[in-house]
Amino acid sequence: MDITIRTALPADYAELGEITAGAYLSDGHLDFGDGDPYLHTLRDVAGRAARAEVLVAELGGRLLGGVTFAAPGSPLADIAGPGEAEFRMLAVAREARGQGAGEALVRACLERARAIEGVEAVVLSTQQGMEGAHRIYVRLGFTRTPERDWAPIDDLLLLTYRLNL
Template identity: 65%
Template sequence: MDIVIRPAEPGEYGPLGDITAHAYLQDGLLDFGENDEYLGELKDVAKRAAAAEVLVALRGDELLGGVTFVPSGGPMADIARPGEAEIRMLAVSRAARGRGVGEALVRSCVDRARATEGCVRIVLSTQRTMRSAHRIYERLGFVRTPERDWNPVPHLDDITLLTYELTL
């Protein structure tokens, strides 16, 4: 059965928030574990959906993962400049990893960016340890943009996020 990517429905917000939070926690991507402030942001899918497009990946009725697509700035954009879309909070359940779900979600974001009037590029931030995600991005033509790397928590020097972009 194929993977279907579509906008998240309100009834999926809670389960997707849990998948996203668990993915980040299980992969050791939150510096303060369950006490990390960002954990609340990862779980709050309704907030993201009010400010951007939240997409889900499904196989049948099984929720496999999701991503936030920011088409043109706004409160959900971290690094996007005018003319750029942004990908945020890509997460796939542990059980669904290695089955093309992450790539399908990223491809859907690229397609949406191409369909966004005035959008010339899609950008994203990622942690150094997200190597499987890096492979997806590079396979799809994204290139590293080290000049845009940034630190979301300035008082902690070791949290520099790597950035990638894809020119459309």
């Protein structure tokens, strides 16, 4: 069976929110664990879907993970400048990793960006410890842009990557 990438439906929101929060929690990417204030944002798929496109990876009717694609002008774009699209909150359920869902979600974001007139690149921010995601980005041709690294809160440096389309 092939992984299907599609726009998240309202019926997917709660499950995708838990997959996303669970991925960040289980991988140790939240400084305050279950009490981390970012958990609300990770679980708020409906809020993201109202301001950007949320995509899910599905295999045999089971959600594997998701990502938020922020087209130019989206309020969810943190670092995208003119001519850039961005994606955020890429997450795959721990038990679904290694099946290609993460890469399929990133490729879907690249396809969407290429379809938007005037978009020349895709950018993203990632935590230092997200090595699995970093491997996907490099494999797909993203390059590090350390001059754009930033810290949304104290003691959380986000690394940035860019792919010219």
